[in-house]
Amino acid sequence: xxxxxxxxxxxxxxxxxxxxxxxxxxxxxxxxxxxxxxxxxxxxxxxxxxxxxxxxxxxxxxxxxxxxxxxxxxxxxxxxxxxxxxxxxxxxxxxxxxxxxxxxxxxxxxxxxxxxxxxxxxxxxxxxxxxxxxxxxxxxxxxxxxxxxxxxx
Numbered sequence: 001x002x003x004x005x006x007x008x009x010x011x012x013x014x015x016x017x018x019x020x021x022x023x024x025x026x027x028x029x030x031x032x033x034x035x036x037x038x039x040x041x042x043x044x045x046x047x048x049x050x051x052x053x054x055x056x057x058x059x060x061x062x063x064x065x066x067x068x069x070x071x072x073x074x075x076x077x078x079x080x081x082x083x084x085x086x087x088x089x090x091x092x093x094x095x096x097x098x099x100x101x102x103x104x105x106x107x108x109x110x111x112x113x114x115x116x117x118x119x120x121x122x123x124x125x126x127x128x129x130x131x132x133x134x135x136x137x138x139x140x141x142x143x144x145x146x147x148x149x150x151x152x153x
Contacts, residue, residue: 005042006097008126013049030062039096043126044078047094057081057150077112081120081150089153090120097126106130110141122147 005017016027017037024037026045035041048064051057061082081090093109095101101123109123113134121141123130134141 005037006039008043008046008097009128010046010050010126011054013046013053015045028064030059030064039098040078040094043097043124044094046126047092047124047129048079051081051150055147055149061150077116080116080118083153088116088118090122091116091118092122092124095123095125099125101125101128101130120147120153 018025018027018034025034026037026041027033028035028045028048030048044064048062051062052059061084063080063082065076065078077091078094079090079092080088081092083089091109091113093105093112095105099105106123109121113121117136119133121132121134129147131144131147132141133144
C-alpha cells in the first residue's frame with residue numbers, strides 16, 4: 001500500500017509524483033531519481049525544497065542520505081549541508097509526521113552530528129522543526145526560532 005501525502009507545516013511544492021506497480025514515487029531533484037514515497041521521504045523532499053527555494057541553499061551543496069560510521073556501526077544522515085569550501089555546516093534529521101520530535105529523536109541527530117561536528121543541527125517531522133546551533137568546544141547548543149538563509153550561515 002502506498003503512502004498518501006498529507007499537508008505539512010511547510011510550503012506546498014509541485015512535486016513530480018508517479019504511480020508504478022501500486023506504489024507512489026517522488027522525483028528527487030537533487031539526486032535526479034525517483035524514490036519510493038514514504039512519510040519520511042515526503043518530509044525530506046519538502047524540507048529540501050524549503051531550503052532551496054525559501055532559504056536559498058545551493059542544490060549542489062546538499063548531500064542526501066550520506067553514510068557515516070558511528071561506534072563501528074554504519075548509519076545514514078538524512079541531509080548534510082556543506083559550505084563552498086566543502087566543509088559540513090549542518091545536519092538535518094527528517095522523521096515521518098507521525099513521529100513526535102522528542103529528546104530521544106534530538107539525541108539521535110546529535111549522535112550523528114558527533115561524527116560530522118557541524119555548527120547547525122535541524123530535526124523535523126514536517127510539522128515541527130527544531131533548529132539548534134552547536135558549540136562543540138564547549139559542548140553546548142542553543143535552539144533558535146528560525147533557520148537563517150544560507151548566505152547568513
